[in-house]
Amino acid sequence: MTDRVFITRDDTATFICPKCGNTTTADVSKYAYLDKRVRVKCTCSCGQRFEAILEKRKQFRKKTNLPGSYVYHGQKGEMDKGLMTVMDISGNGLKLRLNAARDFRIDDILEVEFHLDDKRRTLIRKKVIVRNVNKNIVGTAFSPHETEDPALGFYLLS
Secondary structure, eight states: OOEEEEOOTTSEEEEEOTTTOOEEEEEOTTTTTOSSOEEEEEEOTTSOEEEEEEEOOSSOOEEEEEEEEEEEEOTTSOEEEEEEEEEEEOSSOEEEEESSOOOOOTTOEEEEEEEOSSTTOOEEEEEEEEEEEETTEEEEEEOTTSOOOHHHHHHHHO
């Protein structure tokens, strides 16, 4: 299995040997701004060779499969409701798969509602801003007017 390694703000990445657990931090600035997936081959001081994928996202994204719903209130008074699945969650937003493709535009606002798959089945209701759309896949960011949700924080750490 190939591990994902996150690039930090100072363009470094910390690699962990799968055999001995030894960590090495390296300068990865030559890869940090490439627009493609970068696979690097590593050799630990213990002799173990392994591969890692450099991840350029600012925050960790947790893959999910959480059913929910959304409501869109358009600027001209139109309204659209539908079902969705939360595909992943980060501290900044959600990746959604809608039940059907919609004509949302960048900066449209959706109200989303779904339950986490934690022990309490915590209900999450958030306003999110559309950041990108590809058919029925919508990338969103949490609205800046939303308060931080401790339940989401704990969920991302679990």
